[in-house]
Amino acid sequence: MLRADVPAALVTALGRDGADAYDVVDRLPRGPAREAAWNTYALQTYADKLVGAGRRAGFVRADTALYAKSVYALVAGWLERAHAGAGGTATLPRWSSGMHSAAQLAGMREALMALRTYVAFDLASRAAQPELEARLAEIDACIDRVDGLWIERPPAELRGGIAGTLTGGLEQVYELGRILALGP
Amino acid sequence: MIHTARVGLFRPARTVTGPTGDYWEIYVSKTALPGWKEGQAGGNLSYDGGYGCAGFALFELPFMLLSFLWANIVVPLGRILFLLPIAVVRGRRSRAVRIEAVTDYPHRQVLLWTTTDGYAPHVLDEIVAGLAAGKIVQPTGCIYSGQED
Numbered sequence: 001m002l003r004a005d006v007p008a009a010l011v012t013a014l015g016r017d018g019a020d021a022y023d024v025v026d027r028l029p030r031g032p033a034r035e036a037a038w039n040t041y042a043l044q045t046y047a048d049k050l051v052g053a054g055r056r057a058g059f060v061r062a063d064t065a066l067y068a069k070s071v072y073a074l075v076a077g078w079l080e081r082a083h084a085g086a087g088g089t090a091t092l093p094r095w096s097s098g099m100h101s102a103a104q105l106a107g108m109r110e111a112l113m114a115l116r117t118y119v120a121f122d123l124a125s126r127a128a129q130p131e132l133e134a135r136l137a138e139i140d141a142c143i144d145r146v147d148g149l150w151i152e153r154p155p156a157e158l159r160g161g162i163a164g165t166l167t168g169g170l171e172q173v174y175e176l177g178r179i180l181a182l183g184p
Numbered sequence: 185m186i187h188t189a190r191v192g193l194f195r196p197a198r199t200v201t202g203p204t205g206d207y208w209e210i211y212v213s214k215t216a217l218p219g220w221k222e223g224q225a226g227g228n229l230s231y232d233g234g235y236g237c238a239g240f241a242l243f244e245l246p247f248m249l250l251s252f253l254w255a256n257i258v259v260p261l262g263r264i265l266f267l268l269p270i271a272v273v274r275g276r277r278s279r280a281v282r283i284e285a286v287t288d289y290p291h292r293q294v295l296l297w298t299t300t301d302g303y304a305p306h307v308l309d310e311i312v313a314g315l316a317a318g319k320i321v322q323p324t325g326c327i328y329s330g331q332e333d
Contacts, residue, residue, distance in 0.1 A: 148325050149300060151279040155216065157298035158280055161327030 005059035011051050011068055018044040018075030024082055030183055032087025038181040039078040039090035041118070042174050046092070046111040047071040053107035063097045064104055089178065092170070099156060100163045108166040109146060115173040116143065122180045135176045142169035196286075197308065203318045210312060211284045212304065215275035218267035222256045283308055284332070285315060299326035 021040035028034040047068040054064040070093040078090060100108070116139050123132055145165050149158055196209035281304040283297040299307045303325030314321030322328040 145324065148303060149327070151300050153274075153278055153280075155278065155280045155298060157282075157296065157327050157329050158300075160329075161298070 004062040006062055006065035008055045008058050008060045011060050011065045014069055014072045015047055018072060020079060021075055030181060033082050033085040034181040035087035035178055036078050036082035038177045040075050040082060042115055042177060043071050043075050043090060045114050049111040050107035053110055054103040067095055100159055105159060105162055112166055112169045112173060115177060119173055119177045119180060139169055139173050198312050200312050200315045202315055206287055208315050209286045212308060213282050214278060215271050216282060218264050218271055220260050222260055283311060294332040295320060296329040296332050297326045
């Protein structure tokens with residue numbers, strides 16, 4: 001354990017306020033309220049996956065904990081907007097550290113997979129829309145690229161490339177989910 | 185024009201001549217060699233232009249020479265001898281592969297791609313084909329880091 005690590009229980013407690021995020025998005029009709037609910041869902045998923053993947057012997061690295069805290073902090077606001085029927089576009093906080101750890105990359109990848117599964121299921125429940133299906137194919141291509149480079153103990157160059165691809169994939173899946181939440 | 189040779193840490197896997205005559209050597213390795221980092225030799229001649237100090241400056245000269253050798257040869261060499269085995273062991277345990285394209289004309293350039301052992305042959309082929317056509321390509325299955333320092 002590093003001295004800068006934070007007890008995982010402390011970080012997961014921060015995410016409890018947004019636990020509703022997983023249900024609210026499915027309860028609301030498509031429109032601005034659902035868009036806000038999708039924001040809460042995406043942010044809560046991202047933070048939960050980061051904390052889950054970063055947990056080591058009951059502790060989470062300080063930079064992961066700080067980042068998760070800043071993401072959890074956004075969830076409550078978007079939940080309020082969802083209940084008020086107000087939409088909007090969420091912006092992910094920036095990472096303070098330049099280089100991602102293997103655990104952070106794993107968390108980002110798990111978040112991308114989870115959000116991809118959600119949007120793919122949502123997309124399948126609607127009439128075929130080639131433009132949106134093409135967006136999903138781009139997300140799948142991102143996941144394939146990451147999987148191809150996913151090795152144990154990746155050097156800094158690979159970690160940087162994987163982080164960039166995952167960030168791009170997360171932005172794309174978030175945007176697709178937003179379109180689906182707003183759409184007819 | 186592309187030439188293929190046996191792969192080795194100090195031997196290029198391929199050599200390529202681009203359409204403008206630029207000559208590239210392509211190295212494939214699993215080891216990131218530690219760089220040659222020179223230290224700082226301490227002290228300058230204390231000669232201030234006065235005749236009385238010239239003798240003292242001559243006295244300092246051997247020490248400055250030793251300091252120069254220490255900072256520019258001994259320390260960097262010691263650093264490399266210490267780090268090289270670590271780099272080799274780390275490289276052998278990793279599935280990451282470094283592909284470096286090196287040219288010395290018109291000025292020295294080292295380009296770096298990082299890939300995995302599964303993608304390496306395909307990535308190498310694409311890089312070589314690109315350089316032969318005068319292009320720096322970014323094939324799928326690798327990360328292009330650009331020019332190395």
